[in-house]
Amino acid sequence: MTELTQSEISDFIDLAFIEDIGPGDITSDNVIPKDARLRVALETRESIVVAGLDIALECFRKLVPDAKIEKMQ
Numbered sequence: 001m002t003e004l005t006q007s008e009i010s011d012f013i014d015l016a017f018i019e020d021i022g023p024g025d026i027t028s029d030n031v032i033p034k035d036a037r038l039r040v041a042l043e044t045r046e047s048i049v050v051a052g053l054d055i056a057l058e059c060f061r062k063l064v065p066d067a068k069i070e071k072m073q
Helices: 006-020 026-031 053-063
Strands: none
Touching: 006 053
16 A cells, blocks of 8 residues: 655645635534634543544644644554
C-alpha cells in the first residue's frame, strides 16, 4: 500500500471541507458561539486502534491553526 503524501492529505481535506462545510453551516453558525472552545479526552477501558487519527488531527489544524493538540500513547 502506498502512503499518501502530506500534499495529498491536505488536498483531500480541502476538498472535503468545500463539500461538507461550503460557506458554513447555518445551524452551527447560529447555535455555537464564535468564541466557543472544545476540550476533549478520549479514555477507554481497553486498548483501541483509532483509524484515521492523523487525518482527523490535520483537519483540526486546518480549521484552527493555533489549536493545541497532544496525541498520547
